Amino acid sequence: MVESPVVQGLRAYVLIVGMWIRSTMAYRTSFALTVLGNFLVTGLDFVAIMIMFWHTDVLGGFAVAEVALLYGTASASLGLADLTMGSASRLGRRVRDGTLDTLLVRPVPVIAQVAADRFALRRLGRVSQALLVLVWALSSLEVAWTPVKALLLPVTVLSGAAIFGALMVAGAGFQFLAQDAAEVQNSFTYGGNTMLQYPPTIFAKDLVRGVTFIVPLAFVNWLPALRILDRQDPLGLPGWLDFAGPVVAVGCCFLAGLAWRAGLRSYRSTGS
Amino acid sequence: MTEAFIELDGVEKVFEVRRRSGRRLRRERCTVRAVDGISFAVPRGEMVGYIGPNGAGKSTTIKMLTGILTPSGGRLRVAGIDPSRERTRLARRIGVVFGQRTTLWWDLPLRDSYALVRRIYGIPEARYRANLERCVELLDLGALLGVPVRQLSLGQRMRGDIAAALLHDPEVLYLDEPTIGLDVVSKARVRRFLREVNSEQGTTVVLTTHDLTDIEQLCRRVMVIDHGRLVYDGGLDGLHAVGESERTLVVDLERELPPIAGVPGARTVRVDGPRQWLAFPAAASAAPIVSAVADRYPLVDLSLREPAIEDVIARMLESGEGRRSAVP
Numbered sequence: 001m002v003e004s005p006v007v008q009g010l011r012a013y014v015l016i017v018g019m020w021i022r023s024t025m026a027y028r029t030s031f032a033l034t035v036l037g038n039f040l041v042t043g044l045d046f047v048a049i050m051i052m053f054w055h056t057d058v059l060g061g062f063a064v065a066e067v068a069l070l071y072g073t074a075s076a077s078l079g080l081a082d083l084t085m086g087s088a089s090r091l092g093r094r095v096r097d098g099t100l101d102t103l104l105v106r107p108v109p110v111i112a113q114v115a116a117d118r119f120a121l122r123r124l125g126r127v128s129q130a131l132l133v134l135v136w137a138l139s140s141l142e143v144a145w146t147p148v149k150a151l152l153l154p155v156t157v158l159s160g161a162a163i164f165g166a167l168m169v170a171g172a173g174f175q176f177l178a179q180d181a182a183e184v185q186n187s188f189t190y191g192g193n194t195m196l197q198y199p200p201t202i203f204a205k206d207l208v209r210g211v212t213f214i215v216p217l218a219f220v221n222w223l224p225a226l227r228i229l230d231r232q233d234p235l236g237l238p239g240w241l242d243f244a245g246p247v248v249a250v251g252c253c254f255l256a257g258l259a260w261r262a263g264l265r266s267y268r269s270t271g272s
Numbered sequence: 273m274t275e276a277f278i279e280l281d282g283v284e285k286v287f288e289v290r291r292r293s294g295r296r297l298r299r300e301r302c303t304v305r306a307v308d309g310i311s312f313a314v315p316r317g318e319m320v321g322y323i324g325p326n327g328a329g330k331s332t333t334i335k336m337l338t339g340i341l342t343p344s345g346g347r348l349r350v351a352g353i354d355p356s357r358e359r360t361r362l363a364r365r366i367g368v369v370f371g372q373r374t375t376l377w378w379d380l381p382l383r384d385s386y387a388l389v390r391r392i393y394g395i396p397e398a399r400y401r402a403n404l405e406r407c408v409e410l411l412d413l414g415a416l417l418g419v420p421v422r423q424l425s426l427g428q429r430m431r432g433d434i435a436a437a438l439l440h441d442p443e444v445l446y447l448d449e450p451t452i453g454l455d456v457v458s459k460a461r462v463r464r465f466l467r468e469v470n471s472e473q474g475t476t477v478v479l480t481t482h483d484l485t486d487i488e489q490l491c492r493r494v495m496v497i498d499h500g501r502l503v504y505d506g507g508l509d510g511l512h513a514v515g516e517s518e519r520t521l522v523v524d525l526e527r528e529l530p531p532i533a534g535v536p537g538a539r540t541v542r543v544d545g546p547r548q549w550l551a552f553p554a555a556a557s558a559a560p561i562v563s564a565v566a567d568r569y570p571l572v573d574l575s576l577r578e579p580a581i582e583d584v585i586a587r588m589l590e591s592g593e594g595r596r597s598a599v600p
Contacts, residue, residue, distance in 0.1 A: 005360070011391075012392055015388060015391050015392065016388070019377055019380065019388055022380060022384070023378070023380055026379040026380070026420070027379075099373050101340050101370065101373070102368075102370060104340045105338050105340065105359075105368045106363055106392060107361075107363035107364045107392070107393060108360070108392060109360070265342075268339075268340065268342045269341070269342045
């Protein structure tokens, strides 16, 4: 009986994640403190946004609750991606110290093992903080809800997570060649997240174009959130693009898969 | 001839490295032939030692045999599988122990690491239990199963790692420096276990090591690699012949005498009071030399010293280039 690599990979992922959670629980107090720390530290950048709104009522034409919607969706997406795939960015270290080899001799896909490696439940801190902000935003906003909009919101968070996750995997693939490249990838994921927490109207149009068509971060939350808020996007793009998040996410995952395979292949022929 | 289980035919591995040169931070490309055309075959059930100095290409060969690295040239098959193309499929049939990198879970009891292996490899419950029981008994792991791995000694952890590599009944076991850093007792236990696995289960074993006692006690066949080339492939005794090694006859005479002379095939290499040392080729018989000495000298006692295998290999590698053609 031969299972598909996807099923095998998912099963291995879950098993390894379980091992790491139990390892973490060997140090319960330390775990509780890091979750709390994570929650507070990620909360700080929302505090920064609140402070800004003490001095102004609107930012780029957006009210505080609207910015909170952007913040909550972007941060929840990044948090989910970081929780499930973030460990892949440690790949460079494994390449350098040679422990990647021990993963290559197991009968399960390497990406599943790498993504589950040192799985850190403390990253739930960011997710829960983002969801709190999101709940607050939704309760303060006066949105004309329709079934389409209500569905668009969770779909947006999930496809946003997939886009961030794809960036992390692609970044990991690149680390086969350059082991210290984690920072480049961080500038797209963490840096991108910080940008997406603010309204697109405050950024230069070329930057908005760049994150729409080159690194498609605008699909993480900007475009769908503008639809929920009944606003026009600064580039005047066709309206159906607001719903393109899942398609973009699938495309990103596909490209990330290619980048990962290319990276792994180059490792196996250079052994660097 | 027995069917070859591991087969290498002119296998090469060339790395391209960039090196800074000169003052202008210009980087020069150059190639390193880590494995430079190696051919050998290992039949199923054999236990072979793979030795050579650091950087000779041992680990690179093991990595190609496990599918971690893709060869740059030549043909390579393990159990009929091309390792680099079907790495994941091969992984179910091989066990690997990297002496210096544990695969056990640091903060969890040893038992948990084994449970993960069982589920990752999908080992049937009954088989898993039987294998674990055998490993626990032979490697004396019983008291350690509930202990977090971080609290194990190096020797205990190595035994734990070897057991982890065998739970899925691999047909071949690769061990990269399995006794490195272990004390004498742990080494002996590991060796006894490997002999057992090889003879009882018929597991093919490929072993790299710096500890030549491992080879002497475990392997009938030894392969020596240097600068990416196989410089010797054969039995341990043959190694002595190729290495031009000598045995030493130590004789205690009744009194101090001038150096013993006129014994055909032997020469006196050292005199210390009534004791004298005679060297002769390792392949030659000691009997005629002993009787020649006993006939003409007042002999009190004698002993025979075998050549140290370290010296044999060192001599063989020193004599380098010329001997490369000596590979059968």
